[in-house]
Amino acid sequence: MKKKVLACALLVYGLAAAGSMTIYSEQQSQVNVRDVGRLLPTMVKEVRSVQDSYELQEWMKNTSDTISIAGMQHSQGGQTMYPGAVMLDMKGYNKILHLDRKQKKITVQSGATWRDIQNAVNPYGLSVQVMQSQNIFTVGGSLSVNVHGRDITYGSLIDTVDSFRLLRADGTVINVSRSENSELFPLVIGGYGLFGVILDVSLNLADDELYQLRTAQMDYDEYSDYFNGKVKSKSDVRMHIARLSVAPDTFLKEMYATDYVLYRDQSKREKYCKLREKEDIVLPKMMLGLSRYSDWGKNTLWETQRDYFMKKDGKLQTRNNVMRSDSAFMEYENGNKTELLQEYFVPFDNYAAYVDDLRALLEKEELNLLNISVRYVGHDEDAVLSYAKDDMFALVLLINQGRSKEDIKKTEKVVRKMIDVTLAHDGSYYLPYYQYPSQEQLEEAYPRAQEFFQAKRKYDPEERFQNLFYKRYGK
Amino acid sequence: MNYKTFVTSQSIMMTASSMVFPFYLLLIRNIGDSYAQFGWAYGLFALTAALAHPVVGRLSDRVGDKWLLLLYTWGMAGMMLVVPIIENVGQLYVLQIVMGVLGAVQKTTEKTVFARQNDEAAAGKRVGKYHLWTTIWGAAAVIATGYLIDFLTIGSLFYVASFLYVVSGLVMGYGTISRSRREIIVDEGL
Numbered sequence: 001m002k003k004k005v006l007a008c009a010l011l012v013y014g015l016a017a018a019g020s021m022t023i024y025s026e027q028q029s030q031v032n033v034r035d036v037g038r039l040l041p042t043m044v045k046e047v048r049s050v051q052d053s054y055e056l057q058e059w060m061k062n063t064s065d066t067i068s069i070a071g072m073q074h075s076q077g078g079q080t081m082y083p084g085a086v087m088l089d090m091k092g093y094n095k096i097l098h099l100d101r102k103q104k105k106i107t108v109q110s111g112a113t114w115r116d117i118q119n120a121v122n123p124y125g126l127s128v129q130v131m132q133s134q135n136i137f138t139v140g141g142s143l144s145v146n147v148h149g150r151d152i153t154y155g156s157l158i159d160t161v162d163s164f165r166l167l168r169a170d171g172t173v174i175n176v177s178r179s180e181n182s183e184l185f186p187l188v189i190g191g192y193g194l195f196g197v198i199l200d201v202s203l204n205l206a207d208d209e210l211y212q213l214r215t216a217q218m219d220y221d222e223y224s225d226y227f228n229g230k231v232k233s234k235s236d237v238r239m240h241i242a243r244l245s246v247a248p249d250t251f252l253k254e255m256y257a258t259d260y261v262l263y264r265d266q267s268k269r270e271k272y273c274k275l276r277e278k279e280d281i282v283l284p285k286m287m288l289g290l291s292r293y294s295d296w297g298k299n300t301l302w303e304t305q306r307d308y309f310m311k312k313d314g315k316l317q318t319r320n321n322v323m324r325s326d327s328a329f330m331e332y333e334n335g336n337k338t339e340l341l342q343e344y345f346v347p348f349d350n351y352a353a354y355v356d357d358l359r360a361l362l363e364k365e366e367l368n369l370l371n372i373s374v375r376y377v378g379h380d381e382d383a384v385l386s387y388a389k390d391d392m393f394a395l396v397l398l399i400n401q402g403r404s405k406e407d408i409k410k411t412e413k414v415v416r417k418m419i420d421v422t423l424a425h426d427g428s429y430y431l432p433y434y435q436y437p438s439q440e441q442l443e444e445a446y447p448r449a450q451e452f453f454q455a456k457r458k459y460d461p462e463e464r465f466q467n468l469f470y471k472r473y474g475k
Numbered sequence: 476m477n478y479k480t481f482v483t484s485q486s487i488m489m490t491a492s493s494m495v496f497p498f499y500l501l502l503i504r505n506i507g508d509s510y511a512q513f514g515w516a517y518g519l520f521a522l523t524a525a526l527a528h529p530v531v532g533r534l535s536d537r538v539g540d541k542w543l544l545l546l547y548t549w550g551m552a553g554m555m556l557v558v559p560i561i562e563n564v565g566q567l568y569v570l571q572i573v574m575g576v577l578g579a580v581q582k583t584t585e586k587t588v589f590a591r592q593n594d595e596a597a598a599g600k601r602v603g604k605y606h607l608w609t610t611i612w613g614a615a616a617v618i619a620t621g622y623l624i625d626f627l628t629i630g631s632l633f634y635v636a637s638f639l640y641v642v643s644g645l646v647m648g649y650g651t652i653s654r655s656r657r658e659i660i661v662d663e664g665l
Contacts, residue, residue, distance in 0.1 A: 006648065013552060013641060017634065020556035024630045027560060334509060 033087060037076035037434055038338050039403060040468060044068070044087045050111070051092045053167065053199050061171035066466045069193040071111065071141025075432035076340055078468025079144070079192045085466055088197060090140050096120045097200055104205040105162060110140030110198045117203075118320050122275055127208040127319045129160040133241070135324040140198045145432045146190030146385070148377045148394065150239040150260070150322065152231065154206070155380045156388060158189045162202040166195065169464040173199065187455050190383035192431070194456045194465050194474075208319050210269040211238060211260035215313040217306065218255050220244060221352040226257065227376065227393075228348075236262040239322055242374040243309075244355070244395065247302035248295045252359040255374070256306050260322055272318050281329035288329060291370055292400050298370075336404070339370070342397040342415060343430035345377065347390040350425040357421045365414045371398040384452045387428045387445075394430075412436045419445070435472045442473050449473070481588060482605055484646040486612040488548055488581075491555075491639035493613035494620040498629050499558065506567050516564070516571050523575030524582070531576075531583040540584045540591070541647060547580045548644035555637030559630040 034041040045065065050056050060067075069088045070080035081087055093111035100106070101124050108117060114135035117128055131142060132149050143164070148156045163177035166188060176184045188195045218226055223242065231237045239260035244252055263269075287304060290297030332339045346354045362369065373396045380388040397418075401411045415436040419429050428445040429437060443449050453474045457463065503516045535543050554574055561567055589602055624632065 002648075006645075009549065010641075013549075016553060016556050017637065020560055021634065023560045027562070028628070028630065336509065 030084075031087075033070075033073075033081050035073045035076055035078065035080060037340050039076070039340075039408065039434060040078045040081070042078065042081040042083055042468070044081060045084050047087045047089050049089045049092050050197075053093070053109075053165075053173070056088070056197070057167060057171050057173060060167060060169070065464075067169075067197075067464055068467050069140070069144075069197055069465070071138030071144075072113075072136060073141075074137065075141070075145060075192075076434045077432055078435070078472075079432060080141075081468060082466040082471065090138060090197075093199075094138070099124070099126075101126070104207075105202055106205055107200055107202045108139055109200055110143070110164075111138050113138050114142070115324065118275060118324060121205060122208065122273060122320050125208045125269070125273075126205045128323060129154040129204055129206045130157045131323055133323070133325050134327045136327065139201050139203070143189050143198055143201060144191060144193050145430075146383050146387075148375065148388075150241045150375060152240050152376050152378070153238055155378050156383070156386075158186070158382045159380065160204050161185075161189060162204055164188070164201040165199040167197040167199055169196065169460050169462060183455075184459065186383045187452065187459070190385045191452075191456075192385075192469055193467060194470055195459050196465065206319070208269065208273065209238065210263040210266055210272055210316055210318055211322060212263045213312050213315045213317060214259040214261050215310045216257050216259075217310060218257070220253055220255055220355045223255055223257070223374075224348050224351045231257075231259055232376070232391075234261075238262055238319070240376055243305070244372040244374055245302050246369045246372055247299040249299050250302065252355050252362070252372075254302075254306075256309060257374075258309060258312065260317070260319075263316060268316070269318055272316055273320070275324065276321050278326060278328065281326060284329040288370065292368065330398075337400060337402050340399050340401060340411075341433050342399060342418070342436075343433065344395045344397070344418065344422040344427055345387050345389075345392040345429065346395070346422060346425050346427035348376075348393050350427070351393050354421070354425040354427065357425070358418065361417055361421055362414075365417065367411070367414045368400040369397060370400055372396065384448050384455070385431065385446050386448075387430055389428060390426070392427070416441065431469070435469070439473060478601070480646060480649065482608050484544070484548070484643045485585065485605070486609050487639055487643035487646060488551075489609040489613040490616040491551070491636040491643065493616040494623075494639075495555065495558075495633055495636045497617070497620075498624075498632060502558065502629070503567060503571075506561065507564050512564055516567055519568055520571040520575040520578065523572045524579040527576045527579035528583055531579050532587070535584055535587045540588045543580050543584045544588075544647050545644055547577050547584070548640045548647060550577045550580075552637045552640035552644065555633045555640060559633045 030043045030045060031047050032041055033044050033047060066082060066085040067088060068080055068082045068085045069090060071090050073080045090111035093109045094113070094116060095109045096106065096112060096116060097109065098107040099120060104126060106117060106121060114128060114131045114137060117139070118135055121127065130147070130149055130151050131137070132147050137147075142157055143161065146156055146158050154160055163175060163180070165173055166176050166184065167173050174181050176188060178185055184195060188198065216226065227240070231240050237259050240257065242255055242257035245254040246252070287297070287301045291301040330339070375394045375396070377388045377392050377394050379391050380386060399411065401407050416438060419437055419441050422429060423441065423444050446452070456470070456474065504513050507513045507516060531543065554570065554577065557570060561570060589598065589605075592598065592601065620632065627635070
């Protein structure tokens with residue numbers, strides 16, 4: 001009797017185990033990936049880690065899979081993923097290939113991060129020309145979104161790229177520069193991974209320099225004059241960043257700015273050139289946390305932050321150290337909410353009027369706005385999808401919002417209105433963020449959008465390189 | 476069931492639970508969207524365990540510890556088959572509730588086994604030895620898993636654990652069969 005029970009139990013167990021394993025292997029054949037905004041979880045066929053370009057090339061020649069390309073995945077509009085596609089994870093393809101100190105050029109594999117480059121060039125007194133304010137991003141990803149940063153002398157990233165190698169859908173590799181396959185140069189940079197896989201990139205470098213920080217506090221309507229008179233016209237001001245208040249007491253009125261001025265005694269650079277590592281983030285993280293939930297928190301954060309930065313006046317910092325600010329305190333893990341970015345560009349003569357209209361709009365609408373930073377981008381229409389139609393200020397907005405469908409709808413409504421205001425002031429918006437803007441808004445902000453999508457189909461007729469951005473706006 | 480069977484079975488059980496525990500924690504963290512859900516998943520486990528303890532205690536007086544330990548090992552073997560395939564937080568909560576009940580079964584019964592022994596003078600020694608061996612196996616399992624995980628997927632780790640629970644159950648079952656012959660728990664000189 002007991003033996004029978006035992007046999008039965010084992011049989012039932014065996015069947016259950018087989019069933020479980022079948023379901024498990026079925027589930028494992030797809031991978032759920034998500035970006036940093038966590039609003040577009042996507043089931044992809046496979047995440048394929050890339051380490052070797054020849055291996056990748058061989059694989060490309062023998063596959064008909066749809067492909068998406070991923071670096072750090074900080075884009076928030078699904079630019080790195082596509083349902084059922086193979087996602088190439090480029091992070092492991094990150095070697096520094098060549099550093100030419102005389103010509104001030106570096107060649108790196110596209111998965112290398114700015115941090116990798118900084119570590120390689122800092123000992124030789126060299127520095128990156130243009131990158132984001134943070135150094136965590138890959139070069140390939142940054143090229144694909146054509147970033148800009150605090151630097152005010154070198155333009156957008158596209159201006160600093162010498163050449164790159166591109167792996168196309170048919171498995172061929174071509175060189176792309178301003179003279180070779182030049183039509184692809186302005187398409188791939190700012191091309192969101194739709195034309196091929198960027199392999200190695202040659203970038204022009206700058207000298208690492210010692211800067212003295214100069215801080216100033218002002219009202220928003222004095223900012224354009226300040227920037228024209230004290231920043232743009234002065235050749236010794238190399239970098240600039242400002243903040244516009246989101247605190248209820250001074251909402252979109254108060255500003256403070258930090259200029260990085262070439263220090264008179266560059267021989268002191270070596271004393272400051274050690275690359276700074278992680279900062280203490282406990283306090284900023286707590287302050288940002290408070291500002292998410294209350295007006296009081298927002299006011300306190302603004303005042304503390306302003307006073308803290310104003311006190312930095314006169315301090316010395318090397319270029320490399322300016323270009324590696326910490327973003328760890330912004331990491332946000334709340335389950336029901338997420339934090340998204342928006343970036344709006346507005347010609348700088350229109351800045352004050354634009355901020356007035358934006359304020360009028362946001363005072364009526366409900367939007368949990370946590371931060372606005374302001375940077376400068378010089379007129380630059382090299383890239384087909386270029387955002388800098390003029391000399392512009394770039395406002396980056398950090399928005400806290402829920403992850404539910406209703407919350408997304410709510411934010412979409414406000415974002416579209418903000419973009420309308422931006423477009424009315426001859427501005428544009430940045431494309432790597434969530435798919436809130438309408439098709440019409442995209443085409444108004446990017447008059448060459450259709451040309452871009454047609455070129456995509458010309459160079460990739462089978463549409464092997466895919467992503468959610470192209471799916472949403474490209475057809 | 477004699478003392479040796481009991482310790483052997485419990486040690487195998489401990490090996491299984493220790494090897495999956497860290498990965499199970501990771502899984503609950505990943506399935507939930509937030510630390511709040513993580514808190515709920517864990518809280519539900521503790522809460523059901525708390526409520527189950529008195530019931531299990533009374534039940535063990537009526538049906539005997541061994542049957543409950545059998546229920547535990549086979550139950551856990553089944554649960555380990557479910558863990559790799561759950562997909563949402565609702566399923567996770569249900570799983571945590573069932574495991575809460577099973578956890579209460581194990582915790583209560585391992586103590587009632589000792590409480591029912593007559594030899595009061597050596598009780599401490601026996602409990603000490605019991606914990607020595609079960610914990611050593613647990614530790615060995617955790618360390619070994621750290622290496623094994625390079626070769627196994629997380630899913631297969633749960634399947635291995637499930638199989639170990641079955642083995643633990645079989646050892647216990649054998650002990651139960653022999654109990655009908657011997658009737659009393661014999662401390663085999665440990």
